[in-house]
Amino acid sequence: MPNKKKKLDYEPHRSAEKAQACHVPGCNEAGLYKAPKSNGDLNSYCWFCLEHIRERNQRWDYFAGMDRDEIEQFLKDAVTGHRPTWTRETQVSTQYKKLQDALYEFLNMGAKRPQKQHPELPAKLRKALATMDMDYPYSMDGLKGKYRVLVKKHHPDVNRGNKQSEELFKQITSSYHYLMEYLKTSASAAS
Numbered sequence: 001m002p003n004k005k006k007k008l009d010y011e012p013h014r015s016a017e018k019a020q021a022c023h024v025p026g027c028n029e030a031g032l033y034k035a036p037k038s039n040g041d042l043n044s045y046c047w048f049c050l051e052h053i054r055e056r057n058q059r060w061d062y063f064a065g066m067d068r069d070e071i072e073q074f075l076k077d078a079v080t081g082h083r084p085t086w087t088r089e090t091q092v093s094t095q096y097k098k099l100q101d102a103l104y105e106f107l108n109m110g111a112k113r114p115q116k117q118h119p120e121l122p123a124k125l126r127k128a129l130a131t132m133d134m135d136y137p138y139s140m141d142g143l144k145g146k147y148r149v150l151v152k153k154h155h156p157d158v159n160r161g162n163k164q165s166e167e168l169f170k171q172i173t174s175s176y177h178y179l180m181e182y183l184k185t186s187a188s189a190a191s
């Protein structure tokens with residue numbers, strides 16, 4: 001039996017003086033707890049605050065029935081977009097894709113998912129989509145929903161004094177307006 005996961009004690013892995021910030025974007029807590037990077041690189045580590053290491057480990061629990069190799073394979077599938085042969089039926093495969101996306105997000109703690117490539121789209125549009133962590137094509141509802149989530153997460157009131165968040169917040173807002181305009185323009189052009 002492979003060692004599925006180590007039981008986590010919540011003793012800090014390093015002292016507060018040496019700590020860098022928590023790995024989760026927007027979190028300003030000290031990263032006192034280490035965990036392996038999940039995306040195929042189990043030999044290097046990220047540092048998390050207590051709250052986020054707990055959250056992360058609960059997410060690993062989601063895979064209680066799988067061993068490390070299976071999880072890695074699952075993530076690889078999510079990244080490359082390959083579907084296992086048993087998901088031929090469209091609906092199943094759509095559900096499966098959604099599940100993969102959710103799991104990918106789980107394990108990467110909000111890190112950006114790889115984007116579908118659309119080289120035919122304007123560069124500005126692609127950049128805006130990447131900022132919003134969205135794929136093309138997108139819907140107005142999808143855009144609004146995503147915007148609400150991101151604004152909540154990166155609002156300057158929540159991340160006081162964090163320059164990076166402030167900059168990101170600006171980018172998100174301008175990307176949102178751009179994508180909204182683009183949608184309206186292309187809709188009226190099509191009709």
Ligand SMILES: [Zn+2]
Nearest residue numbers: 022027049052
């Ligand atoms: Zn944190």
